[in-house]
Amino acid sequence: MQTTIDSQKKLLSKLQPLIALFVLCMVIGLLSDKFFTVSNFWNVLRQISVNICISTGMTLVVLMAGIDLSVGSVLALSGAVTAGLYKSGIEFPTQNLFVGFTLLGGILAGIVVGGLLGFFNGVAITRFKVPPFVATLAMLTVARGLTMLWTQGFPISGLGKDFAFLGTGWFLGVPVPVWISALVVVLAILLSNKTKIGRYIYAIGGNENAARLSGININRVKVIVYTLAGVLAAVGGLMVTSRLDSAQPNAGTGYELDSIAAVVIGGTSLSGGKGSIGGTVLGAIIIGVLNNGLVLLNVSPFWQQVVKGLVILIAVVIDKANTKNH
Amino acid sequence: MPHSEKKNNLTIKYLLGVGVVLFLGYHSVYFKKLDEVKNVANKKFDAAAYAQKFFTSTLTPQLANASGIQELIQLLTISKDQAFEKYAHATAVGSIKYFLVKGTGTITAINEDEVNLQVGNQSLTLATEFIYGNAIRDATGLFDITTFTNTTDINNVSAELNKIVKNKVIPPFRAKDKVGDNVVFTGVMELNSARLNLDNIEVIPVSIQ
DSSP states (O other): OHHHHHHHHHHHHHHHHHHHHHHHHHHHHHHOTTTTSHHHHHHHHHHHHHHHHHHHHHHHHHHTTOOOTTHHHHHHHHHHHHHHHHHHOEEEGGGTEEEEEOHHHHHHHHHHHHHHHHHHHHHHHHTSOOOHHHHHHHHHHHHHHHHHHHHTTSOEEOOOHHHHHHHHOEETTEEHHHHHHHHHHHHHHHHHHHSHHHHHHHHHHHOHHHHHHTTOOHHHHHHHHHHHHHHHHHHHHHHHHHHHTEEOTTTTTTHHHHHHHHHHHTTOOTTSSOOOHHHHHHHHHHHHHHHHHHHHTTOOHHHHHHHHHHHHHHHHHHHHHHHHHO | OOHHHHHHHHHHHHHHHHHHHHHHHHHHEEEEEHHHHHHHHHTSOOHHHHHHHIIIIIIHHHGGGOEEHHHHHHHHHHOHHHHHHHHOBOSSSSSEEEEEEEEEEEEEEEOSSEEEEEETTEEEEEEOSOOOSSHHHHTTSOOOGGGOSOHHHHHHHHHHHHHHIIIIIHHHHHHHOOTTOEEEEEEEEEEESSSOOOSSOEEEEEEEO
């Protein structure tokens, strides 16, 4: 009897984000006749695509009991590097040489920059034993400063139709950013559930000492995961830059908070070892629907912040209660 | 797995990796002589020339078709939607629209950055210092955004049109304006259909006598 009740409780706890999303949709749908429309559906999906990419990387980090506060700034720098190189290339006046970047080149350069910044986060955390919060906070500032230096504080605009396709195009009736985020999610699910490194991530988050004693190279796994988080932030940066047809020096400000919110609401424990990519996707959808609903209902942007903050707080409280019960 | 087989697999992996990197590298960057690139860049879109041609050949002939500002304001008061539908233009999506207007008024005050006019019962401001935005470019509805491939060029046209007004239209007027003078003006104004405010109307003059 007790086992049945426990399994029901577990199931209910797993379904919490889904129930929350359903209730949220119903409430907003009742209050706004524009919510349940096809155009709004695609609009919400397009908007959350960036957050899904970033949050997927953040989930892997949080599953190891880490945190990455630098994703917003990494996103901005990657987008700016891609835009700058694709649009203007690099000039070497003394050699009378111009190195131009194709669309592929610009995209790869942005992703490499994101990966490198993530790699530095990982190295700072593992080799120099800097707490993840501090290391990534420092990277947040460094990457933002580098973005300002690279752009001179001005947007890099006019990137052309080919580049705009990434953020604004459609493929098989679905917006391209939705395809990209779906691909990212599928790959991340495969990584976390079907590979050795996925199991190591859960093991490190569950009990780092036990994982170390069982022979897992913890530092290597951590560096890989922070690098991946940087790469995924860069992918988000590409989508933002493409959608705006412009790399904004202040792009991605506050995205780290939306990302952490999606992870937490999706049921991933901040103390690590528990959670899933699927849950994070649900969390990102909840944040996206909440943002969309608050806008449709003409709620002041100031109140939007308050509501979002409260939702995160409630999610953490529920997570704590669940952890205690189990 | 025997040691030699393991080694072979590793070699194949490295070779594949190098192949992928070379393939991506080849399709990612290209090299040119810098002076050739600069020559091409110098032949790129000339926003100043485009703006001058637009001002002379498109905007100026349209001035005669501008709406009377008093009639327009009256219509805006009675039926905002109809007024915006009939007379407003903009290239961007949103509630900010631009109108091409004309009128005759009396100068009531001259300030450093603007001149105040009384046009019938309506008081308005002629901007003379801070000429910015897209009103001059968009107010006629004849600016064809589809012929442009990037937003920088589109924005540069606005900037150049604003320069023409600031450097060529306003100085002759400011040189001899006096309080009490009657002026005949044609210009552009920006209104927000979502937050319509007819108490502080500012017109950027395109022609003024």
